[in-house]
Amino acid sequence: MTKIAVLGAGSWGTALANTMAKNEQDVTIWSHKAEQAKEIALKKTNARYLPGASLDSNLKATDDMALAVQGADIVLLVVPTKAIRQVAKQLGTILEEKRQQVVLAHAAKGLEQKTHLRISQMIEAEIPAEFVTGLAVISGPSHAEDVVKGDLTAISIGSTDDAAARLLQAALANEHFRPYTNSDLVGSELGGALKNIIAIGSGMLIGKGYGANAQAALLTRGLVEIREVGKALGAEGETFLGLAGIGDLIVTGMSPNSRNYRAGVALASGKPLAQVEEEMGMVIEGVNTIKAVVDFEEEFDLDLPITRTLYQVIYEGKTIDQGINDLMTRPLKAED
Ligand SMILES: NC(=O)C1=CN([C@@H]2O[C@H](COP(=O)(O)OP(=O)(O)OC[C@H]3O[C@@H](n4cnc5c(N)ncnc54)[C@H](OP(=O)(O)O)[C@@H]3O)[C@@H](O)[C@H]2O)C=CC1
Numbered sequence: 001m002t003k004i005a006v007l008g009a010g011s012w013g014t015a016l017a018n019t020m021a022k023n024e025q026d027v028t029i030w031s032h033k034a035e036q037a038k039e040i041a042l043k044k045t046n047a048r049y050l051p052g053a054s055l056d057s058n059l060k061a062t063d064d065m066a067l068a069v070q071g072a073d074i075v076l077l078v079v080p081t082k083a084i085r086q087v088a089k090q091l092g093t094i095l096e097e098k099r100q101q102v103v104l105a106h107a108a109k110g111l112e113q114k115t116h117l118r119i120s121q122m123i124e125a126e127i128p129a130e131f132v133t134g135l136a137v138i139s140g141p142s143h144a145e146d147v148v149k150g151d152l153t154a155i156s157i158g159s160t161d162d163a164a165a166r167l168l169q170a171a172l173a174n175e176h177f178r179p180y181t182n183s184d185l186v187g188s189e190l191g192g193a194l195k196n197i198i199a200i201g202s203g204m205l206i207g208k209g210y211g212a213n214a215q216a217a218l219l220t221r222g223l224v225e226i227r228e229v230g231k232a233l234g235a236e237g238e239t240f241l242g243l244a245g246i247g248d249l250i251v252t253g254m255s256p257n258s259r260n261y262r263a264g265v266a267l268a269s270g271k272p273l274a275q276v277e278e279e280m281g282m283v284i285e286g287v288n289t290i291k292a293v294v295d296f297e298e299e300f301d302l303d304l305p306i307t308r309t310l311y312q313v314i315y316e317g318k319t320i321d322q323g324i325n326d327l328m329t330r331p332l333k334a335e336d
C-alpha cells in the first residue's frame with residue numbers, strides 16, 4: 001500500500017484522492033478549510049465541488065498539512081495554478097523540518113502569471129531538491145465529475161523519473177482509470193495548460209450557434225498553435241498527439257463539463273468575464289494562461305492567430321463576430 005497526501009480539495013483533488021482511496025491506497029486529502037476537511041472525513045462528500053458524489057470510506061481528510069504529509073510516499077498538489085507556489089512553499093517547510101523525502105506530483109493545468117513558469121518549475125523553486133525523489137505531472141482528458149462516476153478514463157503521467165511515474169501509475173490504475181506514463185514532463189504540462197485557451201474559443205463558437213465543422217477547425221488549428229508554443233518551450237512535438245495533447249483538447253473543447261468551454265459559452269452570451277468567473281465558482285485556468293501565451297508569440301517569434309484573437313476578444317473588447325471574421329479572412333496559406 002502506498003501512502004499518499006493530496007493537497008487541494010476542489011473537484012480534481014477530491015476525484016484523484018477518491019480514485020486512489022478506492023484502490024485501497026492510504027490516502028489523506030488536505031483542505032485549507034477545516035469545515036471542508038470535516039465534511040470529507042465524516043460525511044464522505046464534497047458537496048461544493050462534487051455535488052452528489054459519494055466518496056470512498058477509506059478516504060481520510062484533514063486541514064493540517066503536516067499531518068496529511070506525515071509518512072507519505074507521494075505528495076500530489078492539486079490546487080489552481082495561482083495557489084501552487086503558496087502551497088508548495090508550505091509543503092517545502094514541512095519536508096525540511098521532518099527531513100522527509102517524497103515523490104512529488106501535481107495535476108494543475110496553467111502557467112504562473114508574470115513569470116510564465118510551468119507548475120513544476122514553481123514547485124522546484126519552492127521545494128529543495130534533496131527532499132524530492134521524483135517529480136511527475138498528471139495530465140490528459142479527465143473531468144473530475146466523470147471520474148467519480150466511474151466513466152472510463154485514460155490519463156498520462158509525465159516524468160523524467162520512470163520509477164516515480166510508475167509508483168503513481170500503480171496507485172491510480174483500476175478497471176475504469178488507465179494511466180499511461182511518458183517521459184515528456186514539459187509537453188505533458190503544456191498540453192494541459194494550453195488546451196484551456198482553445199476550449200474557451202470552442203465554447204464561444206457553440207455559444208454563437210456554430211456547429212461541428214467550426215469546432216473541428218478550431219481544435220485542429222488550435223492544436224498547431226499548442227504544438228508550436230510547446231516546442232518553443234522545450235516539449236516534444238509528438239506529445240501533443242497523445243492524451244496530454246489532442247486527448248485533453250477534445251474533452252475540454254467538446255464537453256460541457258469543462259469550465260473553460262462553459263466560460264466561452266457564457267462570454268458569447270455577452271456576460272462580462274468577472275461575472276462569468278463569479279458564477280462559475282471554480283477555477284477557469286485558460287483566462288489567465290492566455291496572458292502568458294500571447295507574450296510567447298513575440299518572445300519566440302511564433303504565429304498564433306487563434307490565441308491572439310481570443311486574447312483580443314477576452315481582454316481588448318473585440319467582438320467574437322469580428323474575431324471570427326478576422327480569422328476566416330486572413331491571407332490564404334498552405335496547411336502547416
Ligand atoms: N476539475 C477537473 O476536472 C480537472 C482540473 N484540473 C486542474 O486541477 C487544478 C485544480 O482544479 P480544480 O480542483 O478543478 O479546482 P476547483 O476550482 O474545483 O477547486 C480548487 C480548490 O483549491 C482550493 N484552493 C484555492 N486556493 C488555495 C490555497 N491558496 N491553498 C489551498 N487550497 C486552495 C479551493 O479552496 P476554496 O474552496 O477555499 O476556494 C478548492 O478546494 C486546476 O489547475 C485545473 O485546471 C485538471 C484536470 C481535471
Ligand SMILES: O=C(CO)COP(=O)(O)O
Nearest residue numbers: 140141142143258259260
Ligand atoms: O482539464 C480538464 C479535463 O481534462 C478540466 O478542464 P476544465 O478546467 O476546463 O474543466
